[in-house]
Amino acid sequence: MRELMGRILSNSNYELSLVEDGLSAIAKLSSEFDLVLTDMRMPRASGLEVLRFTKRRWPNTPVIVLTAFGSISGAVDAMRIGASDYLSKPLPDPQTLRDLVARTLDNKRETVGETVIGEHPTMVRLVNMAKQVAQTDTTVLLLGESGTGKEVIAQLIHDSSDRADAPFIAVNCAALSEGLLESELFGHEKGSFTGAVSQHQGKFEQAEGGTLFLDEIGETSPSLQAKLLRVLQERCLQRVGGSETIKANVRVVAATNKDLQVAVNENRFREDLYYRLAVFPVELPALRERRSDIVLLAQHFLQLLTRNSSKTPPQLSNSAQEALLAYPWPGNVRELQNAIERAIILSGGDEISKADLHLANATKVEEEAPTPSGTLKEMEQRAIKAALDAEDGNRKRAAKRLGIALRTLQYKIKEYDLI
Numbered sequence: 527m528r529e530l531m532g533r534i535l536s537n538s539n540y541e542l543s544l545v546e547d548g549l550s551a552i553a554k555l556s557s558e559f560d561l562v563l564t565d566m567r568m569p570r571a572s573g574l575e576v577l578r579f580t581k582r583r584w585p586n587t588p589v590i591v592l593t594a595f596g597s598i599s600g601a602v603d604a605m606r607i608g609a610s611d612y613l614s615k616p617l618p619d620p621q622t623l624r625d626l627v628a629r630t631l632d633n634k635r636e637t638v639g640e641t642v643i644g645e646h647p648t649m650v651r652l653v654n655m656a657k658q659v660a661q662t663d664t665t666v667l668l669l670g671e672s673g674t675g676k677e678v679i680a681q682l683i684h685d686s687s688d689r690a691d692a693p694f695i696a697v698n699c700a701a702l703s704e705g706l707l708e709s710e711l712f713g714h715e716k717g718s719f720t721g722a723v724s725q726h727q728g729k730f731e732q733a734e735g736g737t738l739f740l741d742e743i744g745e746t747s748p749s750l751q752a753k754l755l756r757v758l759q760e761r762c763l764q765r766v767g768g769s770e771t772i773k774a775n776v777r778v779v780a781a782t783n784k785d786l787q788v789a790v791n792e793n794r795f796r797e798d799l800y801y802r803l804a805v806f807p808v809e810l811p812a813l814r815e816r817r818s819d820i821v822l823l824a825q826h827f828l829q830l831l832t833r834n835s836s837k838t839p840p841q842l843s844n845s846a847q848e849a850l851l852a853y854p855w856p857g858n859v860r861e862l863q864n865a866i867e868r869a870i871i872l873s874g875g876d877e878i879s880k881a882d883l884h885l886a887n888a889t890k891v892e893e894e895a896p897t898p899s900g901t902l903k904e905m906e907q908r909a910i911k912a913a914l915d916a917e918d919g920n921r922k923r924a925a926k927r928l929g930i931a932l933r934t935l936q937y938k939i940k941e942y943d944l945i
Contacts (some may be wrong), residue, residue, distance in 0.1 A: 527592070527615065530561065534620045535627060548576045555580060556838055561631060562589040565615075566604070573602060581608040582825075582841075588630050642675070642682055643826045652808065653682065653764065659806050662687035665758060667743075667803045668781040670810030676781040677739060679810065684737040690775055692736030695729050700745040708750055709766050718767020730763055730774045737777045742764035743803065744784035744795060755799045778803075787922070813855040813862060820850050823859060827866040828878075840873050845880040853885045874935030907942045910935065 532544050543559070545551045548571025551564060555576075562580050566573035577589050581846045588610035604612060610630050619625055642653050659666055660683045668676040677696055684694045698899030702710055705719075729738055746754070757763050758778060762771050791797035813820065821842065828839040842850070846869075855861055869882040909928065917923040925935040938944075 527565070530617070531623060534623055536557065538624050538627075539945075540627070548572055551576050552579050559587060561627065562587060563592070563627070564589065565592045567594075576608055577604055577730065590626065590630060594602055622880045633785045642678055645818040646811075646815060648811045648816055649819060651677070652810065655808060656683050657686045657713050659683065659808075661688075663777050664806045665777070665803055666779045666805075667786075667807045667911060668779065668810060669807060669814050670783065671858055672783050673858030674810040674812060676810060677741060677861050679808065680737070680739040680779040680781065684739075684777075685781055685800040687737070687777070689736045693733050694737050694739065695733040696741060696743045697729050700742040704747045704750060707746070708753070711750075712763050712765055713768075714766035715768040718765075722767070725765075728763075728765065730757065730776055731778045735775055737779060740778060740780040743780040744781060744782040744789055748796065751796045755796065755802060758799075760804045785923075813858040817851055820855075820862065821847050823862055824850055824866055827863050828870070828876040831863075831867050831870055837878070840870065840876050840878050843877050843879050846878045846883055849883055849885055906938070908945075910938055910942065911944060914939075 528544055528546070532542055535542055543554060545554055548564070548568040550570075551562070552571055552575070552727045554862050564573040565930050568576075573591050577591065580587055580589050589604075589608065591612045592615055593604075593612055594615050598642050611626060613623065613626060644650070644653075656679055661927065666683060668679055670676055680696070681694060684690060696912075697707075697710060699707060709719075709722075709726065709728065711730060713731055714726050716722055717727050740754075753763075757774050757776075761774050763774050764771060767898045786795050786800050786804070790797045790800050813823075814933070824842060824847075828842070832839040850862075857864075861940070865883055865885065867879075868884060869878045872882045872884070873879065910924070913924040913927045914921070915928060921935055921939070922932055925932045928935065
């Protein structure tokens, strides 16, 4: 069977390594492999052991398991612990194998392109929402703390859309002065200001047909906000110092770590622009709110940061994993990546210890919420009270946190006498 599959896949120009049992596979596996195809029953180490080893060391490497016809229950067990797919023996025909391998590798390329790592229900819902809105040209507003991965989600929206073959251009609105940002976004004509020695195409023009990601949109000035509003409304722009009207076929994804509604109330952000941007708001959770993804992300970064090394990525010791879970991660995913990069340098070996992570002031954070108990009304009452407490009594923000209308929240507050 091994030799047969080898001949089929070699003829399809795949580079293969063939081994005779599970232990040999574990000894040979490295980050160089894009796919693992393993039988379930083998001497010295089973297919499940190969699967577990692969997923522990290289979480993004897909594994296809082979199982004898009539032993599908074993394949189901393998799928539960991370197998990408299974194939029954004997092979129906060579093309079935070729198609499954090609499909699995295509799915892996899409996943790596997205680089959205997470199995927490909140992240699963978020990714599904991003892929749904990607099928439209709707403007998206990404909300969340610094380091939560807003640009990654913006890239996912672009890659999942019909605009994927066109440019994805990202601009940090807080990194440039007002004058430079205006020129950077809309371009300028030669001689329009001191130093403008030639015509310059702005990011809107550079992103033609694609997606423009405006990070930290809350830091823009009122005058620039007015110009952004015009582009979103009329789908056209003028370069600085120019009179030509240029069409802008661009999908805009904006992001902020600020509360734009508060900025609107304080007249620091245009209300009309806010509503234009917030057609489809998406809130990214802080890393401490999805702690079940922390070790998974850490393993992903271990693989990512050592991909150009001939060495096998170091493993996380039990104490390191406990430290990762105990730390509150104020810098979110970005801080986690930096911590793992630092730990790889400091460890210098096959295992990362708690000391290698250098997580200062690590304190035990609350365990994830236990399974709710009580009647439906009691759970609803507790959820509403918790949301109001979290938002310091602000009903509008509490309603948003709960995902319900403000009028509904007001009714429930009265019903449960929470005034």
